[in-house]
Amino acid sequence: MTYAIFGGGVSGLAAAFYLKSAGVKSKIILFESSSHLGGWIRSCRNENGTLFELGPRTLRVAGNSGANSLHLAHSLNLENEIKHVTSSHPSAKNRMIKVGNKLHKLPNNFKSALTKLPPFTKPLAFQILGDLKAPVVPSNDESFFSFAQRRFGIEVAKYAVDPFCRGIFAGNAKDLSVMALSKSIYKAEQKYGSVLKGLVFGRKSLFDSKDLTLNCSLVGRAKKEKWSVWSLEGGLSTLVNTLKSRIENSVEIHTNTKVQEINSENDKIVIKTDDSIYTVDKVISCLPAFKLKDIVRSWNSPLFSLLKEIPYVSVGLVNLEYSGNIINEPGFGYLIPSCESKTVLGVIYDSCIFPQGNKTVLTVMMGGYWFKEVFGDSPSADTLLEIALQEIRKTFNVNIDPINHKVTILRNCIPQYTVGHHERVENIEHLLQGSNIYLGGNSFYGVGVNDAIYSTKKVVMSSL
Numbered sequence: 001m002t003y004a005i006f007g008g009g010v011s012g013l014a015a016a017f018y019l020k021s022a023g024v025k026s027k028i029i030l031f032e033s034s035s036h037l038g039g040w041i042r043s044c045r046n047e048n049g050t051l052f053e054l055g056p057r058t059l060r061v062a063g064n065s066g067a068n069s070l071h072l073a074h075s076l077n078l079e080n081e082i083k084h085v086t087s088s089h090p091s092a093k094n095r096m097i098k099v100g101n102k103l104h105k106l107p108n109n110f111k112s113a114l115t116k117l118p119p120f121t122k123p124l125a126f127q128i129l130g131d132l133k134a135p136v137v138p139s140n141d142e143s144f145f146s147f148a149q150r151r152f153g154i155e156v157a158k159y160a161v162d163p164f165c166r167g168i169f170a171g172n173a174k175d176l177s178v179m180a181l182s183k184s185i186y187k188a189e190q191k192y193g194s195v196l197k198g199l200v201f202g203r204k205s206l207f208d209s210k211d212l213t214l215n216c217s218l219v220g221r222a223k224k225e226k227w228s229v230w231s232l233e234g235g236l237s238t239l240v241n242t243l244k245s246r247i248e249n250s251v252e253i254h255t256n257t258k259v260q261e262i263n264s265e266n267d268k269i270v271i272k273t274d275d276s277i278y279t280v281d282k283v284i285s286c287l288p289a290f291k292l293k294d295i296v297r298s299w300n301s302p303l304f305s306l307l308k309e310i311p312y313v314s315v316g317l318v319n320l321e322y323s324g325n326i327i328n329e330p331g332f333g334y335l336i337p338s339c340e341s342k343t344v345l346g347v348i349y350d351s352c353i354f355p356q357g358n359k360t361v362l363t364v365m366m367g368g369y370w371f372k373e374v375f376g377d378s379p380s381a382d383t384l385l386e387i388a389l390q391e392i393r394k395t396f397n398v399n400i401d402p403i404n405h406k407v408t409i410l411r412n413c414i415p416q417y418t419v420g421h422h423e424r425v426e427n428i429e430h431l432l433q434g435s436n437i438y439l440g441g442n443s444f445y446g447v448g449v450n451d452a453i454y455s456t457k458k459v460v461m462s463s464l
């Protein structure tokens with residue numbers, strides 16, 4: 001028996017690790033088209049020794065997928081490398097939005113939800129109570145923006161849901177599916193006629209039950225100490241490097257090897273790469289949908305068409321290091337609603353989350369859904385840097401330049417779960433039934449690192 005894994009990002013590496021941990025004795029071959037393992041996770045130190053994350057930087061603790069990543073860190077003996085933030089820390093409590101060049105804290109507790117906080121013209125709790133009166137519109141799916149506008153009013157849609165979608169998907173709330181983003185919110189309306197009633201009366205039926213297989217000392221500690229997010233010494237690259245070191249002796253890893261196409265032949269799957277042909281029994285693909293589609297095109301054209309319908313957006317990312325502190329109000333960072341600026345999505349206060357001496361480390365995130373519209377196809381690094389610097393000068397009212405910076409364009413980095421995503425994924429699953437091809441990664445069941453790892457683990461288990 002031979003397994004092939006497509007993609008050497010965190011999901012592909014985790015797939016190999018989970019196969020090995022499950023005691024699979026089969027040969028495992030992992031194909032990665034670039035020279036780099038770890039996908040979007042890339043941590044680097046600049047010449048001052050300051051850590052810049054060029055992709056994801058923190059992992060949340062909440063939910064089964066959060067517990068699963070901690071469980072993985074525990075299995076990899078990474079406990080001593082963990083750095084964490086508790087829920088009482090300013091970076092866990094303070095999330096801001098920028099409207100009219102002013103930063104506004106989003107309500108984060110009952111009291112602040114009852115207070116009128118700009119840019120909202122009424123206390124958020126009152127706007128949310130509108131949900132109790134809003135009529136149910138039976139629907140298969142709709143955009144998160146129109147759902148929020150219908151149930152909570154335009155301000156919640158504009159100043160909460162729109163930036164929320166930019167802060168997770170770098171996407172447009174008017175395109176993203178409420179059902180894919182929050183199935184429990186969607187189901188609450190359909191079942192209880194109101195999101196609030198659903199959250200009060202339907203907790204058990206609306207939310208996934210706790211995965212008890214994930215209990216371990218680290219998960220217990222994180223719960224007890226009320227961790228909010230965590231990372232590792234050396235950044236999240238430590239996670240992928242450790243995964244790599246745990247599998248490299250028992251998994252054949254082919255970097256710089258692009259899978260061109262697959263075909264089925266007598267219950268086997270034939271894989272064609274640039275220069276070789278491999279015959280395997282099972283494939284776990286952790287590739288983004290837009291890459292997988294080209295591989296399956298001649299094998300299964302309906303699958304090609306469905307995968308093609310999952311769009312991707314690119315993000316311009318600028319890491320900045322300033323000497324001293326330039327932040328007045330510590331927090332996680334701020335998001336900018338799309339009605340204020342299409343160009344800059346938001347700014348992460350990295351050094352508030354994990355301090356790095358007497359420095360301010362920030363990440364400015366730009367483009368996303370609007371990338372092409374505002375930057376064209378290939379903006380220069382100087383253009384992105386200048387926009388990021390202007391953003392910081394204006395927001396923090398400073399006139400100093402950073403002592404270090406790094407500009408990266410993450411091309412097609414985040415899949416967009418647009419309206420109809422759920423049905424699309426069901427149709428994809430249907431087409432793959434009995435094929436011995438399993439889908440992991442972040443194109444289908446959650447875009448974050450936690451979801452990508454947890455959903456990959458579940459498909460690995462179902463493939464055994």
Ligand SMILES: C=Cc1c2[nH]c(c1C)Cc1[nH]c(c(CCC(=O)O)c1C)Cc1[nH]c(c(C)c1CCC(=O)O)Cc1[nH]c(c(C)c1C=C)C2
Pocket residue numbers: 059060095096164166167168169170332333334335345346347348365447448449450451
């Ligand atoms: C400004 C753009 C972005 C910021 N982070 C991301 C983008 C595109 C990417 C991202 N952020 C989150 C996820 C999901 C991770 C997971 O669920 O494991 C992804 C892919 C988490 C997240 N970030 C924000 C929210 C509300 C969430 C949802 C989960 C949670 O509540 O923690 C807010 C947020 N993101 C960014 C900023 C500056 C910001 C808030 C101030 C940056």
